[in-house]
Amino acid sequence: MSIGILSISFGVPITSGTAFPGGTGVAPSLHIECPTAASNPAFVGTNKFSCGTATTVATILNPPILNATSNQGGSIPIPLSTNGTATGGVITWAPGDVGVFDLKGVLLSLNGTTLSKISAILTSTPGAGYSIGSPTSAASPGSQDVITSILPGITADKISLPVSLPTAVSSALLPAGVTVGGAAVYNLLGVGTKTSFVLRIEENYQDLWKSSSQFNGGGVFPPSTASSTQVLVQFNNIPAGVSIGGCNAILTDTSGNASAGTPAVTVGSLGVLNTSANTILVGFTTPVSQSSVDVVWVACTSITGGTAPLPATAVTAQVTMAPTGSALSSTGGVLAAINTGQIPRYQLALVPATTPPVVVQFPAAASTLLIPFATVGGGYNTGIAISNTTTDPLGSPSLATAQNGSLTFTLFDNSGTVKTYTTVASSPGSGLTAGVLNSGKTYLVNLSEILTAAAAGATFNGYIFVQTNFTNAHGAAYVYNGAGFTSATPVLVVISRPSQESLGQ
Template identity: 30%
Template sequence: GVGSTPVTKIVATGHTEASGSITFTATADGSVVNQSTINIQMPTVQISGVATPLPITFPALPPANPALILGGTRAGTAVVSISATSNNALGTLVLSVAPGTMVAGDTIVVFGLRISPASTPGLVPPVKAQISATQDIALSVGQTDPIIVQDISDALKDVNVKGSPASVTFKATDKKGTSGDGLITVQENFAAAFQSASQVGTGATTSTNVRLTLSEIPPGLEVTFKGTVPAGTAGLGPLVGLTRTDSKGAAAGTDITFDSSDASPTVYYSINGSVDAGVIDVMKIPFTATTSIAPPLTGGRVTVAASFAPIGTAFDTDGITVLTTPLPRYAAKDVDGGQIITVGSNNTALLFTHVLNILDFNSGFAIANTTTDPDGAFGTPATRQAGAITFNFYPAASGNAISYRTKAGSPGSGLDGSGQVPSGRTYLVLLSELLKEAGAPADFQGYVIAITEFSNAHAISFVLDAGKIVQAQAALVMQDSRDPVESLKN
């Protein structure tokens, strides 16, 4: 008879996932007269029209120590051995059964095989091994496809900034050295996805890890992650903590700081201690963000994504050699998380509701950089800053939106040599001049949104008729958030 004790659930991106045990039981007394075999074949998946077997990634077959995966009353090289025709990459395990007497109730047990569902996307659970035999071994009818894995699932369900503290927010005018604490939460998708090395089991060299990847960090900002997260604060129970395992930029287990010079900043954490396999855990990873330059800061945001780790492949570079470390390992699959840091923009969005350049009519713009204040006039004065302006033109009838950013040599007056409006200056320019520089049609009627790269901008637009001002209107200063209901700050 053939039976199995399947694993309940494995990670879809795993390369070294545990599979269940398979037990072969003699149903009656008998003899094996000729050398015989029992073949255990992992299922295949069609990938681009090619039948691809689910590979066995641990241990290397045949193992130097057969007891690593072979047990039961008939185990032992004198009776049952693992054939050299076994093949990890093909997902094939061949047991060689020597001639001899079998007694009813004798067993051969195969256990401890690790498989790579990440190598066979589209593998549908339950996962069943296919069993066949040769010569003097007969398999019971209907028992040739034992289940070794009940279900397959993604490792992570949610990555976010929850609880207190959560995300960190800065103003563009915050002073150098301003800091804030945040907390990233990473929720497993099913109970026991997070595991310590001891819970991973045979062959493990580490616990399951989590890799955090940050988006580009705005200039003037530093983000620091702790080398360790003490037990009781990591969200995994009172006895379980976290340790930063990577050594990029700083020794493992020590704090690490990232800034705008780091491309795709990544940090890895491993689990210290056995996790409660009966509950869905939420890992908590704290961080600190600090401003490192004098204001103004460049507006922007930092987001986070998380993947199970260590990241690796099913086999070595040759596609067949079994890797013993790290174990476990996974194919990268990031779960996008929330926005963990926001730096308020020092931009100003100015709305000009109607401008035109038609016939004898031509609109003009006067945009003032009012970040220079009279001495003592304000309790909190503006921070002096210069910046370029991007004009976004939206035609009233048809056609695509047009954009133009000021630069060295831009038309008008009030810009410095690099195309920026210095603090305390006003930029004067005609619509016709901007349209020409943008390579746009000369005729225009519609609205314009101008984005200044400095705060505290105020402006008017005016209409010229044959060179004389016949109309003027103040620009509306738009809020950063326009949803769900826009309000204007004028």
């Protein structure tokens, strides 16, 4: 026999080291053990390998030789000699002698791989007189599957903002009496707002999420109950000055029943999301089910601040597994610093990559007014006045921001017909500038004039919605006949109606 070099190859980078994350050559670091009949009842016979101690028989170095090339290439060389090095003495075995060793504490990077599984391939070069055995289930001699399935942890189709929520979710995460989810709606007037949203995130397979004790046999770094697999939610487009708070999370099964695995939630900066601190991190402080798929529900219930005008771009959410970081250093070495060598560790891969779900909407600055009764006909007409009060003396500075905008009249006649008219440069009445009502101005018009402009006939009995492209709209209306009869009809400011709820919610 001659000196041979065994090589164990995985085909992907190795991210653990011979002294990381534990001590040198011991669990949970990458290390080698030589089983005996005493230490491993499954092994029968005499093991001709000795781990870590030079003998005249055969030594397997523990820890093995591992360098940046080995880590990057995903291959570990193991010399077969009397002292475990490539320059040691030639080992002498009798025919039929068997050597067995266990390679433990191997962590692999699957980032970017197109493989569907990972196999450990054992080869011997150049040595003569050796044969390599494998389990009977192996695809080929010297081969053993070590990862049987590779799947993404979180996929875009498993992230949503459902309107209908399980009772366990709404009762745990939302204020009393609030039972519906969906996106939040926010404006500076506090009119028609909904300040809560609930994000649903489902793991893509049943044992993705783990507590620190469940991952790598507890071989995490830093050694802490906080070193679990984590879910990172990134919120995009939070406007300057806007704060999102009241955030928390709950874990359920896919049917909405509470699950084990107590979520630990870290929110932005001091418990608040804003433009510079825009992430929520969810970890698991107790063991999570490894036999059923679980769902993380993330909710926030408070939105405050901001300056007018708020942007039209909505706040969206993207999700990735965490902690995030590179698998290896730029030179291929194992990252072992407290802020770069976390175990577990994932590549940042935010999903959905495109069209992420909207969690907070900022509707265009607008007001909606309702005239419950208006009439034209039989000698009667309805006079309408709409004021743009975004210029006001209230506050210093004013709470309103001067805005100019058009008006849209939606006419609901008792006959069943509905007509819509938006002001333009040629619109009737007075107070408009090129069809726009400027801040601090009032638009005066008769309903009969609107009917003509809208080609809505000559008579009307019904109600009218007036929608303005500016905030702080107010109005007055009156029915008159020009012969001494005048009667006011109210003009109401409409607050957006809440979502419909079923009896089962």
